[in-house]
Amino acid sequence: MSKRAVLAFALLVPLLGSCAPVASLLASRDDTGPAPFQFGPLIVGQTWTVSGTVTGRDVVTTVNIPELVIVPDGYASAGTRDQYTGFNEGRAGFNVATFDQERRTVTFRWVGPAEGFDRVTYTCKISRLIGEPLTGTLTYERNGQTVANGTCEARVSQQPG
Structure with a gap:
């Protein structure tokens, strides 16, 4: 050499x-x-606990993120057809998490137990995606009409894996 x-x-x-x-x-x-698929704060495999107070009552739900699918303006944990069916039929317990990429907001929506013949839905809309828990506005609707607004918070209760 x-x-x-x-x-x-x-x-x-x-x-x-x-x-x-x-x-x-x-x-x-x-x-x-x-790494699991992620869009905004939503990660496939996560579980979120969303809670709030509206009209003097406390409400809470758990939202799983089994997948993220493309919907108008962003990604959601359920497809548009499933969302429409779940909310239109008033299926108590049905929920969805959506990330709007243009507005940089996360929305958690769920169907509550029926009140008589009335369909009840809750929407927790969060526009400030910093910190833990995320905090926002809770809207309580009966038969598609807003009854009251309150406050809500969402926190990750289980990470993927």
Whole structure:
């Protein structure tokens, strides 16, 4: 081996060693799989607890994020057809989380238990997506008409994985 070849090899050895941490990070990333899909604060696999007070009563629901699908203006945990059906039929317990990418807001909507023959829905709209818990405005509707507004908060109760 010539002196040039030995010198070139000697210069490359430290560079190869510096690649080891990157290779190690990539290998561990491959072992755990890709990161869950995320849009705004919503991450596939999360569970959110949403609570609030309106008309003197406390309400609470749990919203799972099994997937994020494209809907008008953003992403949601349920498709538009499922949302329409769930709310139109007044299926108590049906809920959805939506991230509006233009307005940078998160909305949690759910169907509450019927009050007599009235269909009840709640909407927690959050426009400030900083901090924990996220806080916003809670709207209480009966048969599609707003009855009252209150306050709400949403916090992640379970992370993916």
